[in-house]
Amino acid sequence: MMGWNTVERNWKELKGKLKETWGDMTDDELDVIAGKREQLVGKIQTKYEIAREEAERQVNAFAHDCDAAKEPLKNVGEAVSSRQKSVKKRSLYT
Known part of the structure; x- marks a missing residue:
């Protein structure tokens, strides 16, 4: 599972997905939150007037959802890497 540290590190890349999820959030608000989970929770709570x-x-x-979206890509990356290693090994022996 993607830990919140990973979300925080990838905050800029995830801003589009954040805006899709919480459409009323502005770029400025997301920039101020800067991946801080508690600030995001608080902003969502107040902006959308919902319980914490x-x-x-x-x-x-x-x-x-970020985990679910990332996992297939991780598996594809591993498969490609494995395939590349296999090709390199074969080329060494031919």
Whole structure:
């Protein structure tokens, strides 16, 4: 599972997905939040007038969705890497 540290490190890349999820968030607000989970939860809670627990649930779901989207790419990357190693080994012996 993608830890929140990974979300924080990839914040700029995830800003588009964040805006898709929470369309009322501005670029400036997301820049100020800068990947800080508690600030994101608080901003969602106040901006959308929802309970903190619901805001936390949404943030957790967002992180989970990022994991789900990233996992197939990771597997593809591993498969490509494995295939490249296999090709290199064969070329050494031919």
